[in-house]
Amino acid sequence: MRYRCHRRRAVSELVATMLLLAMTVVAGFALFGFVRAEAGSSELSYAQNVGGTIQYLQERFVVPQVSYSASSVTIYVYTSGAVPTQLAQVEIFGPTRAAMDVVYDANHVTVNAPASCAGQSSASASNEAPLLGDAQGGFSAAVDNVATLVLTLPSCSGLAFAPGTTYFVELLGVAGDTVTYYQAM
């Protein structure tokens, strides 16, 4: 008895091929997505790191002069770098930190010394003019320009600038640069 040979493809082979293709594509896209996400995350982290460093390098400023009254100090800030200068914090102390130490930042004015005046108050236009920090309208010294910052001491008996005393002004830029200047009243 002779059998006729039917040329038929097995369904299983086709399905298998399609399944393999689908799995490969899915796996490929999944891998691509994963790698891309990882690369993106790495790029973001790297960009933030390098960007911060570049901003640090571009941020350069000096204090050529300060002038005092009994209750306030006017700080002249000159930007010699490539980006406008914004300040995160200013610390005023002198002649030692035990005698007077007042820290100004975008949110608070903190008196560390003298101990009788120690405490914290909110930063406002009355004690920071303009306000510190990187917010719009805050202190900013344009490139190649001098800008003035007036910091007023909180009202407290015994907290005042005394003639003949040398005070230190330590400025912290938003990018991390610091400048220390001292001058007698």
Place this chain on the structure above:
Amino acid sequence: MMGPIGRRRHARPGISGLLAGLFVFVMLFTVGTGYFVFVNQMNTAYVHNLAANDTAMQGQLDESLRVIAASGAGGDLAVIFQNTGSVPANVTDVMVTDPSGAVHGFGQGFSAQTAPALPWPVNVAATSPSFATGLPIVPGTYTIKLVTQRGNVFVSSYPQPMTAELTTLLSSFVVTVGGSVFDTATLSGVTPTAGGNVSYSYYSDGLCTGVATPVATVTVVNGSVPPSPPVTFGTVGSYGWEAVYTGDADNSAAKGVCEPLVVSAIPDCVPSNVNICLATASQGLGSIAINWDSFRYYSFQACSTGTGGSIDAGSLVAPTTACALSPTKVTSAPTAYTISSSSWESTGAVYHAFSLNVTDADPLQRTMVLDGWTQLWFSAFNLGAGGGRANSEAYGMVNVKNAAGIPTVPITTQTSVPSVTISYGQTVTLFFTINSGGDPDNYGGGNVTPIFMLFHGTLGGSSWAENFPLTATFWLA
């Protein structure tokens, strides 16, 4: 013959694997390349900014400006910049603190401007024009700060601090034992309101070395310096006086030169009239210039024969060209000087005090040494041709400043003294007293002429006789 099972299959490549591999490669290549490009860009930006920062810092170090403040055309404060650095500078701001303490800003970031306006570039070694600030000048001190684009701050003040000079004058350079001396200091180059203190002191040598003995500290009022109180010296010897000015806020400190003082034994009479004759001489091997304008002769007041007196403050005696000396022989000698007295008649006059300034003027700029071979000669008589009796009469080295001190007994022979080194161009003051030796005052009767010469070197008998008395030859040690 093959059945259905054993039929030979055609070999076909698996397209799915190939495509998948290709897709994966393309995707990873895309992500990797993008990451690489991104990192490269970040790195480039970082390197660029780091280099810019380094360049800025280097430029900041190389930048140097001199600030000159002056009264401008309208009497207002004006500022001039001089670039003394090695890179061009750009002045962006000027800040002036006036005498009241108020700060005035000019330039970028300030509403006020100088005329001409800032910023202003200043090339290397260049000077800017005058920048008028419009600030009226009032009494007091202005502090001027200029800010450059690189962030340097250079400071000056107006008026500029004065450079004080302190000149001093002792009441006498030679006193006898028991005599007193005071010092008078004068300030110059100071502000009209100069204050501070001047401290007077003296040393036990003529060079102001060793331990100082304080005399007094006086207060300077409006630039005027009170003199020191007198100090009595009871010991023969050489001393040095010195005055020091402390300076004040507007004037620099200053120190006067060391003033030598010789305290001698109480002498007998000295001539009351001394003339000096300066003879021109040719250049010798070495040369010491004697400044006759510095010649100081100390006479005695109320002098009587054979008794002592007090030495006065000395007087500068101008040289005279009316000397009639014989012979006038000058041989290979740089200088020759004489002192003559028309009234050198006092028998027994043994000590006569003189001082003069001597400068090493050797054209070869070698250092001269006055040592034991140095002889200061005096002749109290007229000499005949060829030297006459000079070799046997009054002579002898008597004293060199800072040496053994003025002798207390008559000297009839050469005195050995310590060395005194005079560097080229340096001036020292020689103090000496005349040793009349074997009664030269009475030689020949009538007027006699004391002559002194300064010899240095190993002179042979014939040599010095040949040059004696009018030559003073200084041989190199």
